[in-house]
Amino acid sequence: MGRQWREALVLGALLSLGAAGAAWSSGGGGGGGGDMPSMSAPSYDPAAEYVKAIQALNDKKYKDAERALTHVVDAAPKNAEAWRLLGVANAGQNDLKGARRAYEKAAKLEPDSIEAHRGLGAALGGLKDPKAQGELDWLKARAAACGTCGEAQALEAAVKAVESAMAGSAVAASGSLLFAGPAAGDRAYVAAVSLINEHRYDEALASLAAAREALGPHPDILTYQGYTWRKKGQFDRAETYYRQALAIAPRHRGATEYYGELKVERGDLAGARVMLARLDRICAYGCAEAEELRRWVDAGREP
Structure with missing residues (x-):
């Protein structure tokens, strides 16, 4: 069962429930159990x-x-x-x-x-x-x-x-008089995941940028930014977002899995196995992210 197919099911379930407080079963890209990005951050984040x-x-x-x-x-x-x-x-x-x-x-x-x-x-x-x-x-x-x-x-x-x-006039603090808050960020995030599932990557990146502008460096958002750039074939750019997500949340399952998949796509099977071993430690009793990455590593190429 493909990763995108599972994400589409998660999104459909979220939207069918009316969404605002529904559980996002694995966080953004397998993050590990938050609701919306604005509600799922650790105590100091x-x-x-x-x-x-x-x-x-x-x-x-x-x-x-x-x-x-x-x-x-x-x-x-x-x-x-x-x-x-x-x-x-x-x-x-x-x-x-x-x-x-x-x-x-x-x-x-x-x-x-x-x-x-x-x-x-x-x-x-x-x-x-x-x-x-x-x-x-x-x-x-x-x-x-x-x-x-x-x-x-x-x-x-x-x-x-x-x-x-x-010309000497006072410097304005910003071009905007009001900055978007968490609710707007969550809406942009949900829209972005839907766009990703529809392969509308440029639009998804715009929505993810809006989500990040409202919510800041949330690892779920960063993970999906990496995923989207990866799907556009820009592996170096994708890697920067995965690394940012893992710097903030080293146990983030989605970022770990996707970074491992990126390494497989680059032919770095040794690096992918490192990511898989990390997932096996994080998921002591197994998890979908580890099994998906294991499939990639076993195949040695993108399915």
Whole structure:
């Protein structure tokens, strides 16, 4: 029985129950028994701290947001959303140097992020740093290439924000007046799994990005981001998400299984066996994830 078929059954059961509090039998991609991502984090988890930060930002409690987001980036240093929102929190306190550092990290991790370049350009403009012009040029070039694409409005607002900061106006904390909370993240997550099951991978990635923006570095979301990039044939990118998920939740069954499958696809059977041995330790009495990966390892190729 294929992994995707089982996931489709899980999704169907969730939706047929009306969903909000229904059990997700193995977490995102076999995570181990949460409900929705916003409800299944451990007692101290970067995703939980991220949700606290979102609420603090919505309440304009920028110091509280900074504190929570510092916990997030300490635990998940490759989470671009957390660094970007840390920039928002710093800018909200008029700490433009701190904002610049945070936005630089966000832009490095996600070079195509409009909001990261907007925030960085505005912080640099507020500091009278000539590098602000480079960010403004990047945004203008992106806007010219975009034309009337779906990003046109965000790019226009970003260009105006950086120009205003360079002209000496106060630096806005963010382009958004309200940050999405856990319920929106859960909805985006459910939509993403449905899209994955329909092989609509680009749309799934957009939904997963929305879920991660609302919920932060939750291992279930990261696992599915890795899975989706893997299905698009971008193995290196997929691996970064699996590694992030396992750094946060080393016993995450779904990330362990999928990372093992990726290793099989790359011809790294020794590495896949390491992942299988880890699953055998996690699942003392056996689990579907271990059996699925064992099938891959035995076959030595994608079924």
